[in-house]
Amino acid sequence: MSMKNYDELASKIIEYVGGKANISHAAHCLTRLRITPKDTSLVKLDELKKLGVIGAQMIGDQVQVIIGTDVGDVYNAFVNASGVERAAAIDENLDPELVKPKKTIKDILGSIFPAIVSCVFPILPALLACGMLQAFVMLLVNLKVLSADSPTVATFTWVYSVAFNCLPVLVGYAAAKRFGVKTAMGILMGAILIDPAFAALVATGKGATIPQPGGPPQVIPGTGNAGFIFGLPIYPADYKSTILPVIMCVFVMSYIEKFLNKIIPKQIRFVLVPLLEVLIMVPLGLLVLAPLGHRLSEWFAGILIGAVMSPAGTVVICLLCALYPYVVITGMHFNLMAVAMATGSKYGKNVITAPAGFLFQYTQAAACLAVGLKAKDPDRRSLALSCAFSDAVPGISEPGMYGITFKYRKSLYAAMIGSAVGGIICAILNVGSYAGGPPGLFTFGMFINPAGGGTKDLTNMIIAIVVAAVVTFVLTMIFYKDEEADAIDAKN
Secondary structure: OOOHHHHHHHHHHHOOOOOOEEEEEEEEEEEEEEEEEOOOOHOOOHHHHOOOOOOEEEOOOEEEEEEEOOHHHHHHHHHHHHOOOOOOOOOHHHHHHHOOOOHHHHHHHHHHHHHHHHHHHHHHHHHHHHHHHHHHHHHHOOOOOOOOHHHHHHHHHHHHHHHOHHHHHHHHHHHHHHHOOOOHHHHHHHHOOOOHHHHHHHHHEEEEEEOOOOOOOOOOOOOOOOOOOOOEOOOOOOOOOOOOOHHHHHHHHHHHHHHHHHHHOOHHHHHHHHHHHHHHHHHHHHHHHHHHHHHHHHHHHHHHHHHHOOHHHHHHHHHHHHHHHHHHHHHHHOOOOOHHHHHHHHHHEEOOOHHHHHHHHHHHHHHHHHHHHOOOOOOHHHHHHHHHHHHHHHOOOHHHHHHHHOOOOOHHHHHHHHHHHHHHHHHHOOOOOOOOOOOOOHHHHHHHHOOOOOOOHHHHHHHHHHHHHHHHHHHHHHHOOHHHHHHHHOOO
Protein backbone atom coordinates (compact mmCIF):
# COMPACT_ATOMS: atom_id res chain seq x y z
CA MET A 1 0.00 0.00 0.00
CA SER A 2 1.36 3.41 -0.92
CA MET A 3 2.17 5.61 2.05
CA LYS A 4 0.47 8.46 0.19
CA ASN A 5 -2.95 6.78 0.49
CA TYR A 6 -3.33 8.18 3.99
CA ASP A 7 -7.10 7.73 4.25
CA GLU A 8 -6.96 4.11 3.10
CA LEU A 9 -4.01 3.35 5.39
CA ALA A 10 -5.77 4.95 8.37
CA SER A 11 -8.94 2.95 7.78
CA LYS A 12 -6.96 -0.30 7.62
CA ILE A 13 -5.13 0.52 10.85
CA ILE A 14 -8.46 1.21 12.55
CA GLU A 15 -9.77 -2.12 11.31
CA TYR A 16 -6.76 -4.08 12.56
CA VAL A 17 -6.73 -2.51 16.04
CA GLY A 18 -10.29 -3.72 16.59
CA GLY A 19 -12.37 -0.95 15.04
CA LYS A 20 -13.36 2.52 16.23
CA ALA A 21 -15.10 1.20 19.32
CA ASN A 22 -11.87 -0.41 20.54
CA ILE A 23 -9.78 2.80 20.50
CA SER A 24 -9.52 4.68 23.79
CA HIS A 25 -6.67 7.05 22.87
CA ALA A 26 -4.36 7.83 19.94
CA ALA A 27 -1.37 10.13 19.55
CA HIS A 28 1.82 10.28 17.52
CA CYS A 29 5.50 11.11 17.90
CA LEU A 30 8.03 11.90 15.20
CA THR A 31 7.74 8.52 13.49
CA ARG A 32 5.08 6.42 15.22
CA LEU A 33 1.32 6.27 15.48
CA ARG A 34 0.54 5.30 19.12
CA ILE A 35 -2.84 3.72 19.78
CA THR A 36 -4.19 2.54 23.13
CA PRO A 37 -6.85 -0.13 22.51
CA LYS A 38 -9.51 -1.06 25.05
CA ASP A 39 -9.03 -4.75 24.36
CA THR A 40 -5.55 -5.77 23.19
CA SER A 41 -6.76 -9.23 22.17
CA LEU A 42 -8.59 -7.64 19.22
CA VAL A 43 -5.41 -6.20 17.77
CA LYS A 44 -4.14 -7.97 14.62
CA LEU A 45 -0.45 -7.13 14.80
CA ASP A 46 0.60 -9.34 11.88
CA GLU A 47 -1.93 -7.65 9.61
CA LEU A 48 -0.69 -4.21 10.66
CA LYS A 49 2.84 -5.19 9.62
CA LYS A 50 1.62 -6.02 6.10
CA LEU A 51 0.27 -2.53 5.42
CA GLY A 52 3.48 -1.22 3.88
CA VAL A 53 4.49 0.51 7.12
CA ILE A 54 8.00 0.30 8.57
CA GLY A 55 6.80 -1.92 11.40
CA ALA A 56 4.27 -2.50 14.18
CA GLN A 57 4.65 -3.65 17.78
CA MET A 58 2.98 -3.82 21.18
CA ILE A 59 4.69 -1.87 23.97
CA GLY A 60 2.76 -2.61 27.15
CA ASP A 61 -0.89 -1.94 26.32
CA GLN A 62 -0.02 0.43 23.48
CA VAL A 63 0.06 -0.39 19.76
CA GLN A 64 2.85 1.42 17.94
CA VAL A 65 2.66 1.58 14.15
CA ILE A 66 5.98 2.84 12.81
CA ILE A 67 5.19 5.15 9.88
CA GLY A 68 8.22 7.40 9.41
CA THR A 69 8.14 11.02 8.29
CA ASP A 70 4.55 10.75 6.99
CA VAL A 71 3.21 10.03 10.48
CA GLY A 72 1.59 13.46 10.85
CA ASP A 73 -0.49 13.01 7.70
CA VAL A 74 -1.46 9.46 8.68
CA TYR A 75 -2.45 10.64 12.17
CA ASN A 76 -4.67 13.38 10.72
CA ALA A 77 -6.43 10.82 8.52
CA PHE A 78 -6.67 8.43 11.49
CA VAL A 79 -8.31 11.08 13.70
CA ASN A 80 -10.78 12.05 10.98
CA ALA A 81 -11.74 8.43 10.31
CA SER A 82 -11.91 7.20 13.90
CA GLY A 83 -13.38 10.25 15.61
CA VAL A 84 -10.85 9.89 18.45
CA GLU A 85 -9.87 13.06 20.29
CA ARG A 86 -6.82 14.75 18.80
CA ALA A 87 -3.74 14.73 21.07
CA ALA A 88 -0.54 16.73 21.07
CA ALA A 89 2.55 15.21 19.48
CA ILE A 90 4.78 13.21 21.82
CA ASP A 91 8.52 13.75 22.27
CA GLU A 92 10.24 10.87 20.45
CA ASN A 93 12.95 10.69 23.12
CA LEU A 94 10.46 9.42 25.70
CA ASP A 95 11.08 5.97 24.25
CA PRO A 96 14.38 4.59 25.52
CA GLU A 97 14.40 1.96 22.77
CA LEU A 98 14.46 4.71 20.17
CA VAL A 99 17.83 6.07 21.28
CA LYS A 100 20.03 5.39 18.29
CA PRO A 101 23.18 3.40 19.03
CA LYS A 102 26.50 4.71 17.81
CA LYS A 103 27.29 3.51 14.32
CA THR A 104 30.38 1.41 13.78
CA ILE A 105 32.58 1.47 10.68
CA LYS A 106 30.87 -1.76 9.60
CA ASP A 107 27.45 -0.10 9.95
CA ILE A 108 28.55 2.89 7.89
CA LEU A 109 30.08 0.79 5.10
CA GLY A 110 27.04 -1.49 5.09
CA SER A 111 24.72 1.48 4.59
CA ILE A 112 26.49 2.86 1.51
CA PHE A 113 24.98 0.59 -1.14
CA PRO A 114 21.43 0.69 0.32
CA ALA A 115 21.72 4.49 0.29
CA ILE A 116 22.77 4.45 -3.37
CA VAL A 117 19.86 2.13 -4.20
CA SER A 118 17.38 4.42 -2.42
CA CYS A 119 18.72 7.39 -4.41
CA VAL A 120 17.95 5.67 -7.73
CA PHE A 121 14.86 3.55 -7.01
CA PRO A 122 12.38 6.51 -7.27
CA ILE A 123 13.53 7.30 -10.83
CA LEU A 124 13.23 3.72 -12.14
CA PRO A 125 10.02 4.44 -14.12
CA ALA A 126 11.93 6.95 -16.27
CA LEU A 127 14.89 4.60 -16.79
CA LEU A 128 12.63 1.64 -17.51
CA ALA A 129 10.52 3.67 -19.96
CA CYS A 130 13.60 4.79 -21.88
CA GLY A 131 15.02 1.26 -21.90
CA MET A 132 11.78 -0.15 -23.27
CA LEU A 133 11.60 2.63 -25.85
CA GLN A 134 15.13 1.81 -26.98
CA ALA A 135 14.24 -1.87 -27.36
CA PHE A 136 11.09 -1.00 -29.32
CA VAL A 137 12.96 1.26 -31.73
CA MET A 138 15.74 -1.30 -32.21
CA LEU A 139 13.11 -3.96 -32.93
CA LEU A 140 11.46 -1.79 -35.59
CA VAL A 141 14.83 -1.12 -37.21
CA ASN A 142 15.82 -4.82 -37.23
CA LEU A 143 12.42 -5.77 -38.68
CA LYS A 144 12.97 -3.16 -41.44
CA VAL A 145 9.82 -1.32 -40.38
CA LEU A 146 11.90 1.83 -39.96
CA SER A 147 15.17 2.81 -41.58
CA ALA A 148 18.11 3.24 -39.18
CA ASP A 149 18.74 6.72 -40.59
CA SER A 150 15.10 7.84 -40.60
CA PRO A 151 14.09 11.08 -38.79
CA THR A 152 11.74 9.06 -36.55
CA VAL A 153 14.57 6.84 -35.32
CA ALA A 154 16.80 9.88 -34.86
CA THR A 155 14.13 11.56 -32.72
CA PHE A 156 13.46 8.54 -30.54
CA THR A 157 17.21 7.95 -30.19
CA TRP A 158 17.78 11.26 -28.44
CA VAL A 159 14.52 10.88 -26.51
CA TYR A 160 15.45 7.54 -24.93
CA SER A 161 18.97 8.87 -24.27
CA VAL A 162 17.65 11.75 -22.15
CA ALA A 163 17.18 9.75 -18.94
CA PHE A 164 20.79 8.54 -19.05
CA ASN A 165 22.41 11.74 -20.33
CA CYS A 166 20.60 13.69 -17.61
CA LEU A 167 21.01 11.01 -14.95
CA PRO A 168 22.64 13.37 -12.39
CA VAL A 169 19.52 15.56 -12.47
CA LEU A 170 17.18 12.64 -11.82
CA VAL A 171 19.48 11.21 -9.15
CA GLY A 172 19.79 14.68 -7.60
CA TYR A 173 16.03 14.74 -7.15
CA ALA A 174 15.89 11.25 -5.60
CA ALA A 175 18.93 11.90 -3.40
CA ALA A 176 17.31 15.08 -2.10
CA LYS A 177 14.26 13.04 -1.06
CA ARG A 178 16.50 10.42 0.54
CA PHE A 179 18.68 12.83 2.54
CA GLY A 180 16.03 15.38 3.44
CA VAL A 181 17.17 18.21 1.16
CA LYS A 182 14.77 20.54 -0.66
CA THR A 183 14.12 18.69 -3.91
CA ALA A 184 14.76 21.75 -6.06
CA MET A 185 18.27 22.04 -4.61
CA GLY A 186 19.07 18.39 -5.35
CA ILE A 187 17.87 18.86 -8.93
CA LEU A 188 19.93 22.04 -9.22
CA MET A 189 23.08 20.26 -8.03
CA GLY A 190 22.62 17.56 -10.65
CA ALA A 191 21.98 20.15 -13.37
CA ILE A 192 25.15 22.05 -12.45
CA LEU A 193 27.23 18.93 -13.10
CA ILE A 194 25.89 18.52 -16.67
CA ASP A 195 25.38 22.17 -17.63
CA PRO A 196 26.10 22.56 -21.39
CA ALA A 197 28.59 25.42 -20.84
CA PHE A 198 30.56 23.36 -18.32
CA ALA A 199 30.34 20.26 -20.52
CA ALA A 200 31.61 22.24 -23.52
CA LEU A 201 34.70 23.38 -21.63
CA VAL A 202 35.35 19.80 -20.51
CA ALA A 203 34.86 18.41 -24.04
CA THR A 204 37.22 20.92 -25.69
CA GLY A 205 39.90 20.61 -23.02
CA LYS A 206 39.77 24.33 -22.37
CA GLY A 207 39.81 26.30 -19.19
CA ALA A 208 38.97 29.89 -18.41
CA THR A 209 40.76 32.58 -16.50
CA ILE A 210 39.05 34.52 -13.74
CA PRO A 211 36.61 36.99 -15.41
CA GLN A 212 38.01 40.51 -15.66
CA PRO A 213 35.79 43.41 -14.49
CA GLY A 214 33.49 44.47 -17.29
CA GLY A 215 34.42 41.59 -19.57
CA PRO A 216 33.80 37.85 -20.17
CA PRO A 217 36.20 35.12 -19.11
CA GLN A 218 39.21 34.72 -21.38
CA VAL A 219 39.34 31.18 -22.75
CA ILE A 220 42.81 29.61 -22.86
CA PRO A 221 43.26 26.29 -24.68
CA GLY A 222 45.02 23.43 -22.99
CA THR A 223 44.86 24.63 -19.40
CA GLY A 224 43.54 21.25 -18.33
CA ASN A 225 40.59 22.50 -16.34
CA ALA A 226 37.02 23.66 -16.90
CA GLY A 227 37.01 27.10 -15.31
CA PHE A 228 37.92 28.60 -11.98
CA ILE A 229 36.24 29.31 -8.64
CA PHE A 230 37.95 31.81 -6.37
CA GLY A 231 41.15 31.27 -8.36
CA LEU A 232 41.03 27.47 -7.97
CA PRO A 233 40.84 25.34 -11.17
CA ILE A 234 37.83 23.10 -11.69
CA TYR A 235 38.63 19.47 -12.50
CA PRO A 236 37.47 18.71 -16.08
CA ALA A 237 35.25 15.66 -15.67
CA ASP A 238 32.28 14.49 -17.74
CA TYR A 239 29.56 13.76 -15.18
CA LYS A 240 26.92 12.75 -17.72
CA SER A 241 25.43 9.33 -16.84
CA THR A 242 27.21 9.32 -13.46
CA ILE A 243 25.58 8.57 -10.11
CA LEU A 244 28.14 8.75 -7.33
CA PRO A 245 29.28 12.41 -7.71
CA VAL A 246 25.80 13.92 -7.32
CA ILE A 247 24.90 11.57 -4.45
CA MET A 248 28.04 12.66 -2.59
CA CYS A 249 27.17 16.33 -3.22
CA VAL A 250 23.57 16.05 -2.05
CA PHE A 251 24.58 14.01 1.00
CA VAL A 252 26.92 16.77 2.16
CA MET A 253 24.33 19.38 1.18
CA SER A 254 21.87 17.80 3.60
CA TYR A 255 24.10 18.61 6.57
CA ILE A 256 24.75 22.12 5.29
CA GLU A 257 21.01 22.74 4.84
CA LYS A 258 20.21 21.49 8.35
CA PHE A 259 22.93 23.69 9.84
CA LEU A 260 21.74 26.77 7.95
CA ASN A 261 18.14 26.14 9.01
CA LYS A 262 19.28 26.14 12.63
CA ILE A 263 21.23 29.39 12.58
CA ILE A 264 19.17 31.52 10.16
CA PRO A 265 15.96 33.19 11.42
CA LYS A 266 12.70 31.89 9.93
CA GLN A 267 11.83 35.31 8.50
CA ILE A 268 14.70 35.21 5.98
CA ARG A 269 15.30 31.45 5.80
CA PHE A 270 13.31 30.88 2.58
CA VAL A 271 15.61 33.12 0.54
CA LEU A 272 18.89 33.03 2.42
CA VAL A 273 19.27 29.26 2.97
CA PRO A 274 19.14 28.32 -0.77
CA LEU A 275 21.49 31.18 -1.63
CA LEU A 276 24.07 30.13 0.95
CA GLU A 277 23.68 26.48 -0.10
CA VAL A 278 24.62 27.38 -3.66
CA LEU A 279 27.53 29.59 -2.56
CA ILE A 280 28.88 26.75 -0.41
CA MET A 281 28.03 23.71 -2.55
CA VAL A 282 29.17 24.97 -5.96
CA PRO A 283 32.83 25.33 -4.89
CA LEU A 284 32.67 22.29 -2.62
CA GLY A 285 30.93 20.17 -5.25
CA LEU A 286 32.96 21.18 -8.32
CA LEU A 287 36.33 21.38 -6.57
CA VAL A 288 36.16 18.45 -4.14
CA LEU A 289 33.15 16.12 -3.97
CA ALA A 290 32.25 15.51 -7.64
CA PRO A 291 35.91 15.20 -8.73
CA LEU A 292 36.51 12.77 -5.85
CA GLY A 293 33.65 10.56 -7.04
CA HIS A 294 35.01 10.71 -10.57
CA ARG A 295 38.62 10.08 -9.55
CA LEU A 296 37.60 7.01 -7.55
CA SER A 297 36.43 5.50 -10.81
CA GLU A 298 39.67 6.45 -12.57
CA TRP A 299 41.81 4.96 -9.80
CA PHE A 300 39.78 1.77 -9.96
CA ALA A 301 40.43 1.51 -13.70
CA GLY A 302 44.16 2.03 -13.21
CA ILE A 303 44.41 -0.65 -10.52
CA LEU A 304 42.39 -3.05 -12.66
CA ILE A 305 44.69 -2.60 -15.66
CA GLY A 306 47.70 -3.55 -13.55
CA ALA A 307 45.90 -6.57 -12.12
CA VAL A 308 44.78 -7.85 -15.54
CA MET A 309 48.30 -7.57 -16.93
CA SER A 310 49.73 -9.51 -13.98
CA PRO A 311 50.18 -13.32 -13.87
CA ALA A 312 46.94 -13.51 -11.90
CA GLY A 313 44.96 -12.03 -14.81
CA THR A 314 42.64 -15.05 -15.11
CA VAL A 315 41.67 -14.81 -11.45
CA VAL A 316 41.09 -11.07 -11.85
CA ILE A 317 38.70 -11.68 -14.75
CA CYS A 318 36.68 -14.13 -12.65
CA LEU A 319 36.56 -11.75 -9.67
CA LEU A 320 35.59 -8.78 -11.82
CA CYS A 321 32.73 -10.75 -13.35
CA ALA A 322 31.48 -11.66 -9.88
CA LEU A 323 31.82 -8.13 -8.47
CA TYR A 324 30.62 -6.30 -11.59
CA PRO A 325 27.25 -5.33 -10.03
CA TYR A 326 29.14 -3.23 -7.48
CA VAL A 327 31.23 -1.71 -10.26
CA VAL A 328 28.07 -0.69 -12.12
CA ILE A 329 26.13 0.59 -9.12
CA THR A 330 28.92 3.04 -8.27
CA GLY A 331 29.23 4.15 -11.90
CA MET A 332 32.84 2.94 -12.19
CA HIS A 333 32.07 0.99 -15.36
CA PHE A 334 32.03 4.27 -17.28
CA ASN A 335 35.77 4.60 -16.61
CA LEU A 336 36.73 1.14 -17.84
CA MET A 337 37.42 2.29 -21.41
CA ALA A 338 41.11 2.47 -20.53
CA VAL A 339 40.98 -1.14 -19.34
CA ALA A 340 39.31 -2.22 -22.58
CA MET A 341 41.93 -0.40 -24.68
CA ALA A 342 44.83 -1.80 -22.66
CA THR A 343 43.65 -5.40 -22.89
CA GLY A 344 42.77 -4.94 -26.56
CA SER A 345 46.29 -3.72 -27.26
CA LYS A 346 47.86 -6.68 -25.42
CA TYR A 347 45.58 -9.52 -26.52
CA GLY A 348 44.11 -8.20 -29.77
CA LYS A 349 40.65 -8.21 -28.21
CA ASN A 350 38.88 -7.06 -25.04
CA VAL A 351 38.99 -10.12 -22.80
CA ILE A 352 37.75 -8.53 -19.58
CA THR A 353 35.23 -5.67 -19.62
CA ALA A 354 33.12 -6.93 -22.54
CA PRO A 355 32.68 -10.49 -21.18
CA ALA A 356 32.10 -9.10 -17.67
CA GLY A 357 29.49 -6.65 -18.98
CA PHE A 358 27.56 -9.28 -20.93
CA LEU A 359 27.64 -11.78 -18.07
CA PHE A 360 26.45 -9.10 -15.69
CA GLN A 361 23.60 -8.13 -18.01
CA TYR A 362 22.23 -11.64 -18.49
CA THR A 363 22.71 -12.91 -14.94
CA GLN A 364 20.78 -9.84 -13.78
CA ALA A 365 18.08 -10.75 -16.30
CA ALA A 366 17.99 -14.34 -15.02
CA ALA A 367 17.75 -13.21 -11.40
CA CYS A 368 14.91 -10.79 -12.21
CA LEU A 369 13.10 -13.48 -14.19
CA ALA A 370 13.29 -15.89 -11.25
CA VAL A 371 12.04 -13.25 -8.81
CA GLY A 372 9.20 -12.42 -11.20
CA LEU A 373 8.15 -16.07 -11.43
CA LYS A 374 8.25 -16.59 -7.64
CA ALA A 375 6.78 -13.25 -6.53
CA LYS A 376 3.16 -13.31 -5.37
CA ASP A 377 2.82 -9.53 -5.14
CA PRO A 378 1.57 -8.35 -8.56
CA ASP A 379 3.57 -5.10 -8.49
CA ARG A 380 6.81 -6.91 -7.64
CA ARG A 381 6.12 -9.56 -10.27
CA SER A 382 5.41 -6.97 -12.95
CA LEU A 383 8.52 -4.94 -12.09
CA ALA A 384 10.78 -8.00 -12.00
CA LEU A 385 9.60 -9.36 -15.35
CA SER A 386 9.88 -5.91 -16.95
CA CYS A 387 13.40 -5.59 -15.59
CA ALA A 388 14.32 -9.03 -16.97
CA PHE A 389 13.25 -7.86 -20.42
CA SER A 390 15.08 -4.55 -20.01
CA ASP A 391 18.28 -6.40 -19.09
CA ALA A 392 18.07 -9.01 -21.83
CA VAL A 393 16.96 -6.98 -24.85
CA PRO A 394 18.03 -3.31 -24.81
CA GLY A 395 20.67 -3.97 -22.15
CA ILE A 396 19.38 -1.43 -19.61
CA SER A 397 20.43 -2.76 -16.21
CA GLU A 398 19.52 0.06 -13.83
CA PRO A 399 15.86 -0.91 -13.28
CA GLY A 400 16.77 -4.50 -12.42
CA MET A 401 19.66 -3.52 -10.15
CA TYR A 402 17.91 -0.83 -8.14
CA GLY A 403 14.45 -2.34 -8.27
CA ILE A 404 15.17 -6.01 -7.69
CA THR A 405 18.64 -7.45 -7.11
CA PHE A 406 20.11 -4.84 -4.79
CA LYS A 407 16.87 -4.82 -2.81
CA TYR A 408 16.53 -8.57 -2.52
CA ARG A 409 20.16 -9.51 -1.92
CA LYS A 410 19.85 -13.27 -2.36
CA SER A 411 19.02 -12.73 -6.02
CA LEU A 412 22.09 -10.46 -6.27
CA TYR A 413 24.37 -13.08 -4.74
CA ALA A 414 22.95 -15.71 -7.10
CA ALA A 415 23.77 -13.43 -10.05
CA MET A 416 27.29 -12.87 -8.73
CA ILE A 417 27.90 -16.62 -8.44
CA GLY A 418 26.52 -17.14 -11.93
CA SER A 419 28.79 -14.41 -13.32
CA ALA A 420 31.80 -15.91 -11.57
CA VAL A 421 31.08 -19.28 -13.24
CA GLY A 422 30.68 -17.55 -16.59
CA GLY A 423 33.90 -15.62 -15.97
CA ILE A 424 35.82 -18.85 -15.44
CA ILE A 425 34.50 -20.18 -18.75
CA CYS A 426 35.43 -16.94 -20.54
CA ALA A 427 38.93 -16.97 -19.04
CA ILE A 428 39.54 -20.64 -19.96
CA LEU A 429 38.22 -20.18 -23.52
CA ASN A 430 39.93 -16.77 -23.93
CA VAL A 431 36.70 -15.02 -24.93
CA GLY A 432 36.99 -11.42 -26.09
CA SER A 433 35.26 -8.75 -28.16
CA TYR A 434 36.66 -6.99 -31.22
CA ALA A 435 34.59 -3.83 -30.97
CA GLY A 436 33.07 -1.60 -28.33
CA GLY A 437 29.50 -1.05 -27.28
CA PRO A 438 27.05 -1.65 -24.44
CA PRO A 439 25.95 -5.23 -23.72
CA GLY A 440 22.57 -6.19 -25.14
CA LEU A 441 20.77 -8.43 -27.56
CA PHE A 442 21.68 -6.32 -30.57
CA THR A 443 25.42 -5.97 -29.84
CA PHE A 444 26.55 -9.61 -29.76
CA GLY A 445 28.22 -8.97 -33.12
CA MET A 446 31.16 -7.36 -31.34
CA PHE A 447 32.42 -10.88 -30.54
CA ILE A 448 32.83 -11.74 -34.26
CA ASN A 449 36.43 -11.47 -35.42
CA PRO A 450 36.40 -8.93 -38.29
CA ALA A 451 39.75 -10.14 -39.63
CA GLY A 452 38.57 -13.62 -40.59
CA GLY A 453 34.91 -13.46 -39.67
CA GLY A 454 35.40 -16.15 -37.08
CA THR A 455 32.57 -16.76 -34.64
CA LYS A 456 34.55 -18.75 -32.06
CA ASP A 457 34.43 -15.94 -29.48
CA LEU A 458 30.74 -15.32 -30.14
CA THR A 459 29.90 -19.00 -29.67
CA ASN A 460 31.95 -19.27 -26.49
CA MET A 461 30.43 -16.05 -25.11
CA ILE A 462 26.93 -17.41 -25.68
CA ILE A 463 27.90 -20.67 -23.94
CA ALA A 464 29.27 -18.75 -20.94
CA ILE A 465 26.13 -16.60 -20.76
CA VAL A 466 23.77 -19.57 -20.94
CA VAL A 467 25.65 -21.42 -18.18
CA ALA A 468 25.87 -18.29 -16.01
CA ALA A 469 22.19 -17.47 -16.51
CA VAL A 470 21.08 -21.02 -15.70
CA VAL A 471 23.18 -21.07 -12.51
CA THR A 472 21.74 -17.68 -11.50
CA PHE A 473 18.17 -18.68 -12.25
CA VAL A 474 18.37 -21.95 -10.32
CA LEU A 475 20.06 -20.38 -7.29
CA THR A 476 17.56 -17.52 -7.20
CA MET A 477 14.62 -19.91 -7.42
CA ILE A 478 16.08 -21.86 -4.50
CA PHE A 479 17.17 -19.08 -2.17
CA TYR A 480 14.86 -16.12 -2.92
CA LYS A 481 11.96 -16.05 -0.42
CA ASP A 482 8.91 -13.96 -1.12
CA GLU A 483 8.25 -13.53 2.62
CA GLU A 484 11.69 -11.97 3.07
CA ALA A 485 10.99 -9.62 0.16
CA ASP A 486 7.72 -8.60 1.85
CA ALA A 487 9.64 -7.70 5.00
CA ILE A 488 12.20 -5.69 3.00
CA ASP A 489 9.46 -3.76 1.20
CA ALA A 490 7.73 -3.09 4.53
CA LYS A 491 10.90 -1.50 5.92
CA ASN A 492 11.34 0.62 2.81
